[in-house]
Amino acid sequence: MTTANIPLPSYTPRDFASDQDVRWCPGCGDYAVLTGVRKALAGLGIPREKFVFISGIGCAARFPYYMNTYGLHTIHGRAPAVATGVKLANPDLHVFIVSGDGDLLSIGGNHTIHAIRRNVDMTIILLNNRIYGLTKGQYSPTSEVGKVTKSTPMGSLDFPMNPLAVAAAAGCQFIARTLDVDVKMLETLIARAVAHKGTSIIEVYQDCNIFNHGSFFYASQKETREANTVTLEHGKPLIFGPDRDRGIRIKGGTLTSARLGDGVDESDLLVHDETDPNLAFLLTQMAHPALPEPMGVLFARPGAATYDELVFSQIAQAKMKSACKGDTLEHLLHGDETWVVE
């Protein structure tokens, strides 16, 4: 608002580091995400004091303590609700929610969905390690069926929640995914998410080195990454594989994988359209081992009004109307019907 004629701040990632010791376990995937976020923010040219990082409770939720911005470490599952209040009070702030799969999908699942459906202008970074880290290793809503954990010694029973599918169903207009190890992609995604008006969600496959080590190795390790993930680019066909010789086709609303050659060429492949909501849902359904898992921007459609915008436009409208009608606080106190005692 007041930044128009002030030179844009120039930052290094270090400027976004708070003075607190980072206390994740050695080898935790969260470190890379922290690096990526600090880097991304340094490049945005937005004054540091405009950022508010908000989290719930969990290992991931320690994130705000490590950012030299404004920050709120709240209570378990409630970050999206707190964040909504922050935006209602001050829509100029750039709000990030960074929290874990347990926090944002288990106890906080409802708040996440409702924030998304309201399209509050903020970015959710979901650090999905498919486990409860801070409470020392219980299964989470994203854990695979059969997962043996402290609370499920014979294996978990419930079907994992697909956070991006749920986000899509709730009408999210910016949906992305990346890997903790891919700091570069995270940087890009954050820049795009901040530019997007409305709720954006970035799922990060994050390795919990202690309680769920290797859970995402099929996607994150050099040897397997090319075969098991596909990087999405708007307007480009979906090609993957270590030799980039495989692709994704769509038929009758179903995605299948095909080998190039043998009568299949690039033109037969699905071309990514990040503005297509139906495609977005199909992409969220691609799951290892049947299909490679999409990384990058699954869906991004600008244009939907944000909750905060709409709130303030109603306020402006109400103010205009009341100014015309002369509706003041004085009038309100008096109401329709008064009498005078002399």
Next chain:
Amino acid sequence: MTTANIPLPSYTPRDFASDQDVRWCPGCGDYAVLTGVRKALAGLGIPREKFVFISGIGCAARFPYYMNTYGLHTIHGRAPAVATGVKLANPDLHVFIVSGDGDLLSIGGNHTIHAIRRNVDMTIILLNNRIYGLTKGQYSPTSEVGKVTKSTPMGSLDFPMNPLAVAAAAGCQFIARTLDVDVKMLETLIARAVAHKGTSIIEVYQDCNIFNHGSFFYASQKETREANTVTLEHGKPLIFGPDRDRGIRIKGGTLTSARLGDGVDESDLLVHDETDPNLAFLLTQMAHPALPEPMGVLFARPGAATYDELVFSQIAQAKMKSACKGDTLEHLLHGDETWVVE
């Protein structure tokens, strides 16, 4: 369990009416649903005492009081959680959740989703009137954008939640929809839902005569119903319209409506396959006025293990193992390491 050699009970709908006066407003859509449910139950041949109706709070949530079965009127939003506990304690019971859109999607949204993703064997009847009835008319998560209510005098701002899309994203294996006025279809759907193992959801478009009268008239009224809804039948093409001269086609993952004739004939139309999960999601996205809204069974795929089944199979397994190993309570109390004082 014990019913094998006992003759099946024969009931009339009246047998399912409790002795309590029904206290909905005259003209409320809930009455028809009550009729439909009583009729459906009378036809199932399941002993009355095996049913438990569970609700949250709201007008819809008064439902259990009117059923001469076991019933729990719980607290706002928590029916799915209570129901899960009931099934864990006694999987032989037939559990119904009947509650409103506010109850099951606003405060209770998370429990609904998690019950669905666990696939607890029960049937959810969502009485969606797109409003909070009992609290006298505030907008609900399914209210249309711009809805003027007591709490949104200038119109609501948030995008409505699509309950069936969210159910699909959460992995629901039985998804259906009907209209309060269509008692016959409700009967059929309930019979199918009870037969389905796992969580089934039936959304009922329900008229709130007092606070949201006519919200679903585009779909429920004689004059408009044929044009604005399409009744799904497995294996049959999607045809609709007062003259049944219109149909739905699928192209590149997108559904469009087409007029028959003019080079389009039935064979060009989408044939409903209720076992196709991708199609299910597309069907949930069909919305008035762009497309007719699907009624009937959108998705039904048997075979997924239910939570209760899995729980009891783990228990059986554990018991077998412990019987072999001789693991008794006595052993447990002793643990690994004891010493004796003489």
Next chain:
Amino acid sequence: MSQTMTGTGAKPAMPVGAVVIRFAGDSGDGMQFAGGEFASTSAIVGNDIATFPDFPAEIRAPRGTTFGVSGFQLQFSSTDIHTPGDMVNVLLAMNPAALKVNLHDVEEGGIIIADSDEFTPVNLGKCGYPAGYNPLADETLNAKYQIFRVPMSRLTREALAGINIGTKDMDRCRNMFALGIAYWLYQRPIDTTLERFDAYYGGSKKRPEVAAANAMVLKAGYYFGETAELFPTRYEVAPAPTRPGTYRRISGNHAIVLALATVAAKANKDVVFAGYPITPASEILHGLARLKHLGVRTFQAEDEIAAMCAAIGASYAGQLGVTATSGPGLALKSEGLGLAVIYELPLLVFDVQRAGPSTGMPTKTEQADLLQALFGRPGECPCIVVAPATPSDCFDMTIEAARLAIRHMTPVIVLSDGYIANGAEPWKIPSLESIAEIPVSHPGPEARVNGVYQPYARDERTLARPWALPGTPGLEHRIGSLEKQHLTGNVSYDPANHEAMVKLRQEKIDRAAATIPPLEVRGPESGDVLILGWGSTFGAIATAGDRLREAGLSVSTAHLRYLNPMPSNLEQVLRRFGKVVIPENNLGQLRLIIRSRFLIDARGINHVRGRSFRVDSIVNEVREMMDTKG
């Protein structure tokens, strides 16, 4: 015109001091409107008034059933009154169900005016009277009450014969016939009501014919009183002496709405109200949603937890976060409230209490959430708790709560209840200038000490921490729900620091006592009995005290509007009386605190009936206690 009508009753008018009238009928019968009109008119002619509506629990119960009866009770008086009255002097019963439900509240010898047309066998059956029985014809009842049978339905239709409106609209005018009779009986002018018809139906609704019909029926009822020779007397209730000023009628919920808009102006902060509908608090959300032009933003959250948390976020980001709920919602908010306490942010939480436990009786009043408000959070988690005493006091206490929250950087719980939320009384509209500004300050970059900002540094006097706004360059800081180090606010597990912080948070709340007014005593400053109350029992207690003193007993009353911290002179006040009696609409929650804190053997008068307190039950029980020693 009405002037003439009022003045020229053929019947002699008997002066009476105060009258309790209750309008009762089906939910669709317009009883709230009729009662409201009677109340307005009575206020305008200068009576003191107190009203209480009694809604059915159902939205629209089937016509004619007892559970669909809607009532509106009003006391109007030539002296200062504080309650809508215990026993009803006049009951207007629009159908058998209304009579059945309300009869036991009518005083012996009281007047019952019934629409005799509605006492058909079908209707009598609907509300469970045995076949063949009609209470209007019951001799015992006729001996006990003055029952007037008026064929209101027929007379209404007759009055409208030839008017071009439907029978449904005609029948809807029945309430005006009843109101007309009541106006005649108590010599009230009918013009404000007539004007309302014009304004409402004639105005935006554009149905002048309905306005005309209502007017005709109102007059018909009035003339019926005048001419029917049915009623032996008219009554006159003289104006009550009041302070000069401009007055309006106000309910507790509405007073909170007005106060929050006033807070926005006086603190120069927007109020960010995050709520979730719940009876009987929803009107606060409804009212505020219409005040976008006055610095009020409203947000209907997905549940109470989200509402609480959004309010916290709003306060953190620099506006005043507010939420409102009832008991079950307060339970859900309790974890969030703990967060607000450890954050030390200003915030208002309204609990409009209703009858519990659990869902309980949502449309009925109770004051059983005091201990929940004080203690319903894990850990040592103190905040300020206040409770308005009357509908109009909700205005003052809301402003007071905001002042305290901001000054002491703490959440404040305001305990209202269904009785004062829906009840109404005359309110002298304050001039805006007479309301003090609410000072707010936020630190700027200069707040750093050696380049470091300390979010948990404290004001020496109040112990409040600074309220730094995100967006302020240089004050970037992180706060969390973990225990925090004194001054820096960083996470700390240090044992001594924890103990110090626990005690600091408590001390901060205790010190707020310095700025709250001393407890006032109504009646002599010392004596045999002090009746101590809090919240909505004020009216009943004050009236009971007055009556007991009139009867020559040494009884005073006092009312706690600040429950935590309590006024500093409380102990002195208590010790000046031989006995302390605490009437509460619960099993003794304030009593528990008072006994514990002062080791005084306070006794309770405890009724938990989902209703407001009756004056006579206090009078009688206090008398009894004074008779028996101990």
Next chain:
Amino acid sequence: MSQTMTGTGAKPAMPVGAVVIRFAGDSGDGMQFAGGEFASTSAIVGNDIATFPDFPAEIRAPRGTTFGVSGFQLQFSSTDIHTPGDMVNVLLAMNPAALKVNLHDVEEGGIIIADSDEFTPVNLGKCGYPAGYNPLADETLNAKYQIFRVPMSRLTREALAGINIGTKDMDRCRNMFALGIAYWLYQRPIDTTLERFDAYYGGSKKRPEVAAANAMVLKAGYYFGETAELFPTRYEVAPAPTRPGTYRRISGNHAIVLALATVAAKANKDVVFAGYPITPASEILHGLARLKHLGVRTFQAEDEIAAMCAAIGASYAGQLGVTATSGPGLALKSEGLGLAVIYELPLLVFDVQRAGPSTGMPTKTEQADLLQALFGRPGECPCIVVAPATPSDCFDMTIEAARLAIRHMTPVIVLSDGYIANGAEPWKIPSLESIAEIPVSHPGPEARVNGVYQPYARDERTLARPWALPGTPGLEHRIGSLEKQHLTGNVSYDPANHEAMVKLRQEKIDRAAATIPPLEVRGPESGDVLILGWGSTFGAIATAGDRLREAGLSVSTAHLRYLNPMPSNLEQVLRRFGKVVIPENNLGQLRLIIRSRFLIDARGINHVRGRSFRVDSIVNEVREMMDTKG
């Protein structure tokens, strides 16, 4: 072998009554294991023991930092003891951070055995010592403590030279070197620990080489003590006299797990445990999840509210619903608890308290949820509240809670805390026959009266309602969260019924007092001071009382395990003492209740440091109170 080792110390062994030893090192250093082994061995040789682990808040903090220090404290004694001890007699410090964090707890003249290899400049710097400073070389410290520098790391590697395992595995054996020294110092046999290596590494892990390595290092440590001439004395702690029987070590959380399995057997009900992970309650879920073969079903819900509600559903459907949480979770469960109260269903809620408010200090103990447990619900919403006094008492009180819940058809809250949840003590394993059956009955179709089933009919004596199971033909009924009519359970808004039900629910809980044991006094039945406690302060209070009596003072102690209702003889007990003192790990929550109920000027000793109470602080403060009059 060990027998010889134990018996033939070259050094003279000095008999001591009790020793407090603390093992401290990095989270990865295996301190819990070393401490646990010392505890087991001490118990087996017949000492009384009490242990307490002190985990860091972080999962794996960077090595060498103060916030990554993990500790395990143990008191072992030749007499009956109740706490792990106030001051540490022997500290084993594996690195500088461990020394820094724990030093202030070591008694003057106490022994410190440090791994001198770890006191490198880098490590010293990591925990904030100024450059060039080494506490092991600090003269003041050396004057104050007996500091022994042992190059444990080097000696460990040397002991393992030539063994075919990696250096990482080698270094992991350091803790066994420390344990070996400790075993030598206190003349403990090493064989149970050796056996454990074989069972663990040799068995399922199939790494016999690691078992061998650990054994070698343990022995190396032991021999080091024997030969190094470093320690002037060995100590001997004789066996404590105990009742004969079979014993094991047990922590509070584990005792709850065992008790719930026992409840399942004794009530012939499955336990349906619905929980959501939260420190320090999660182990209850973990433990129960392994007991599917013993009538225990576990469900990890999506949050605490769902867990609470699933437990309610389970109890309704005829098994015993149970949930466990800590303070923040109890806040979330409060609305559901209200539902259980109005349903009148049996149900157990465990609150393993931790330091608050809000998230607070999750790994630290506190007992500040008492008032939340009693009052943290809207409306008048009473339930039974009990609190175990020690780790093993968790077993008895859990069974007791189940008995009360079923007998009185009510939820029961069990207040444990982080201290007894994680602390351990010897437990005489009860024979299953000695535990009484828990009688349960469910009505059958014959329960109908005139064809009608009354779900809210009540047992004359207890006022409990029947527990009818869905699935029973003929008893179909509906219960809800709205106020219910006496007997029928139908929705009722009747004022008199509401008051009656509110009072009935209260009376039902009050009557449970009839079946709870009277309060017992430790020490004389009357005297100058009674120290009254509840929950985990038992050990500190009992010990303090014993010491004060030994010192000739007229002090007794008593411990409330039943907080609501309280034992019926409580008032008589209190009145037999001149003064009542209540030590609490909060700001005075029980004190508030006791003062209110009995108008007794009870004084508090209140420490809120996230730690267990120290015996000496009670002794000193009580002495002070006894010195000053008043």
